[in-house]
Amino acid sequence: MGLDVIIPREFREKYKKILGNEAKKFFEYCEKPLRKSIRVNTLKIDYDKIVARLEPYGIEPLKFYEYGFYINLEKPGNTLEYFMGYYYVQEVASMVPVLIMDVEKNSLVLDLCASPGSKSTQISQHMENTGTLIANDVSYHRLKLLRNNLERMGCVNAIVINKDGRFLPFRETFDYVLVDAPCSSEGVVRKDWKALSSWSQRLVISKSILQKQLIASAIKACKKGGVIVYSTCTLSPEENEEVIDFALKRFDVSVERIRIKSFKSREGIVKYGDKRYDSEVRKCMRIWPQDNDTEGFFVVRLRKHG
Amino acid sequence: MDREYILNHLKERYGIPEEVFREYEFLVRGRKIWIYRKGLWVPRGKLESIGMIALRIGKQLKPTTNFIQMFGKYASKNVVEITSEEDMKRFVNGKDIYLSISGRGYVFVKYKDDFLGCGFLRDGVILNLIPNDRRIKID
Numbered sequence: 001m002g003l004d005v006i007i008p009r010e011f012r013e014k015y016k017k018i019l020g021n022e023a024k025k026f027f028e029y030c031e032k033p034l035r036k037s038i039r040v041n042t043l044k045i046d047y048d049k050i051v052a053r054l055e056p057y058g059i060e061p062l063k064f065y066e067y068g069f070y071i072n073l074e075k076p077g078n079t080l081e082y083f084m085g086y087y088y089v090q091e092v093a094s095m096v097p098v099l100i101m102d103v104e105k106n107s108l109v110l111d112l113c114a115s116p117g118s119k120s121t122q123i124s125q126h127m128e129n130t131g132t133l134i135a136n137d138v139s140y141h142r143l144k145l146l147r148n149n150l151e152r153m154g155c156v157n158a159i160v161i162n163k164d165g166r167f168l169p170f171r172e173t174f175d176y177v178l179v180d181a182p183c184s185s186e187g188v189v190r191k192d193w194k195a196l197s198s199w200s201q202r203l204v205i206s207k208s209i210l211q212k213q214l215i216a217s218a219i220k221a222c223k224k225g226g227v228i229v230y231s232t233c234t235l236s237p238e239e240n241e242e243v244i245d246f247a248l249k250r251f252d253v254s255v256e257r258i259r260i261k262s263f264k265s266r267e268g269i270v271k272y273g274d275k276r277y278d279s280e281v282r283k284c285m286r287i288w289p290q291d292n293d294t295e296g297f298f299v300v301r302l303r304k305h306g
Numbered sequence: 307m308d309r310e311y312i313l314n315h316l317k318e319r320y321g322i323p324e325e326v327f328r329e330y331e332f333l334v335r336g337r338k339i340w341i342y343r344k345g346l347w348v349p350r351g352k353l354e355s356i357g358m359i360a361l362r363i364g365k366q367l368k369p370t371t372n373f374i375q376m377f378g379k380y381a382s383k384n385v386v387e388i389t390s391e392e393d394m395k396r397f398v399n400g401k402d403i404y405l406s407i408s409g410r411g412y413v414f415v416k417y418k419d420d421f422l423g424c425g426f427l428r429d430g431v432i433l434n435l436i437p438n439d440r441r442i443k444i445d
Contacts (some may be wrong), residue, residue, distance in 0.1 A: 044375065075445075083398050083442050084375060108347055132347040143354050147441065151358040151372040156330065159344045160354040169351070172408050 006031065006189070008199055018237075018269070019118050024288070029216055029289040034190045036076050038087040039067045039118075040093055041049040043125050045086045049207040053081055063262035065124070068095050090118045091191065093287045093297035097180060097231040098122040100258045100285075100301050106131040107175040108246040112165040115142035117149035119180055124155035133158040134174075135182055138165055166213040169220040176229070177218040181211045183232040187296025190289060208238040212246045219251045219304060228253070235286070237272040240298040244268070244284060245277040252306030257283040258299075264291040268300070307334050307363070309375055311412065315367055320414060321382030330357075337363040341373065368412055371423035371436055378414045378421025386413045386432060400441040403432040 007027060016023040028096050040050045047066075051059070058072030068090075073203070076082060098119050102128050103109055112134035114120045123133050132275075135158050137146055143162055150158045163169075165179075184204045189195040211232070218228050230247075232239050247253055259265070268284030270277050285298040308440065312332050316322040333340040333356060342357025362372040378385070388394050393403050394417040403415075407430060414423045415432060421438070425432035 049421070069384070078442055078444055079393065080398065080417075080420065080444060083422070083440070083444075085372075129343055132345075134349060147355045150355070151370075154358070154376050156341060156357040156376075157346060159342075159346065159348065159356050161349065161351070162354050163351075170349070 005123050006193060007022075007196055010040060011186070011196060011199055014236075018272070020046060020118060021267045023155050024037060025290045026288065029293070030189045032190060032293075033288065034091065034295065035070050035293065036073060037062070037090060037092045038069055038076055038086045039090045040069065041085055041121070041125060043068070043129055044084065049087045050081065054087070055070040058063050062092060062095075062255070064260045065095055065099055068092060072198075083110075085154060088118060088121055088149070088153060090122070091295050092292065093187070093294040094118055094233070094286070095122065096260065096263070096287065096297060097178060097229050097299050098126060099260065100299060101176055101178060101229045103127055103176050108173065109176045109178070110134045110170070110174040110221055111178045111180070112136055112168075112214060112217070112221075113138070113180050114160075114184060115139060115146040117146045119178060120146065120158060121149055121155055123178065124150070124153070124158055127157060129155065129157045131157060134161060135159070136161045136163055136168070138163065166210075166217050168217050168221055172221075172223050173223050174226060176227045177222045179214050179218045179228065181207075181214050181230065181232050181239070181243075183207050183211070183234040184236060186234055186235050187233040187289070190295055204234075204238050206238045207256045208232075208236075209240060211239055211243045215243055215247050216250065217252060219247060220301075222304045222305055224225045224306065226304050228304060229250065229299065231297065231299045233297055235298065237269050237275075237277075237290070240286075241268045241270070241272070241274070241277045241281040241284060244281050244300055247302065248278045248280055251304070252302050253302045255280045255283040256303055258285060258301050265299075266291070307339070312339060312361070312367075319412075320369075320384055322377060322380045326377060326380045330361045332360065334363075339363065339367070366412060367416070368435070369424050371440055374414050374421050374423050378416065381414050381421075384409070384411065385416050386427065387419045388415060388422075393417075394422070395444045397425075397432075397434060398436065398441065399443050400434050400436055400438070402434050404430065405432060406430055
């Protein structure tokens, strides 16, 4: 399967403009299969015990996150440890949003777009099953998967609700809000070859509109002094920096610069075509596939002031 | 059905001490009994789930796979241990297990240190009660 088949011409042109000479490397990584990775679940088993049990499969710890491992199994969902909920199959870059959320125990947390639950289960784990996690998803059909995953991982501090994230009834309620927004999914092409088959610039723009509504709702739901983490598995500035630029203009929030040791990320893009975004968006984290051999991701941590 | 009834059932049938659930609440809704962490902030409006389903109400109370995986380690009664790896693989794949043991009713099925889930013991057979979407094939 050649590049022309997998990657739409419009997409290639867009990323040639953004990345210049590096675009070729980016496209090469888009074609490379991902290494399988997991997050061990300390809600159901001690860390040392699960690591010892997984070692015979061949695991390699992530340098930046103690719970994350590469695993040398073609089907990591076919082990006794998976059945027991001792780990969650999760892509490496997707572990970053909850890591930078840095949630405290006994907090009140909202996961606005929670299904299938990789980050919700990770939040519960970081909270050590204390406090309250409200896991919301707009799609009723996706709730079953979310509930199954929360229960399989032993998350007894979670409540699942089914609301349109744009119109939540919460005002200044939560200590932390995660918006892992629905997106054009450009970053997951390494996991799902069809991810770009429905890609178009029109899709990017429509997602951007939705994302701005979602982040506005998230900010309203967050307490003053609270934290909002916004993430997508896509790389288009329209769905990332532009959404944060919108939030900075409309709300009293600031961007907190986060850097993760032993994990490469790049600054947010300030100039894009004829657009100029707030210079604060530089503090966002752009995770390119070619930097850490992961999916593409975008993550930012906002602090609400007013 | 109240907390006392549920705690008494778990103690009488499985030998789980009441103290294990000191930090947990139970909620009965329809034929489901949910368990969740005490002190949870509950929003107004419809909830799709709260914590996890612990037991299902029928002729007897049937414990769920997820509940057994979390709390099975505290049980001292009606625990059936599978000793062969082959039986473990069959059980997590949804197959019944044939053992020469007597008794009748719901049991916690254990393999080494892991509490796998729920079975119904009848005439020396552990009828498999692992939900379809939890079953896996271990190679």
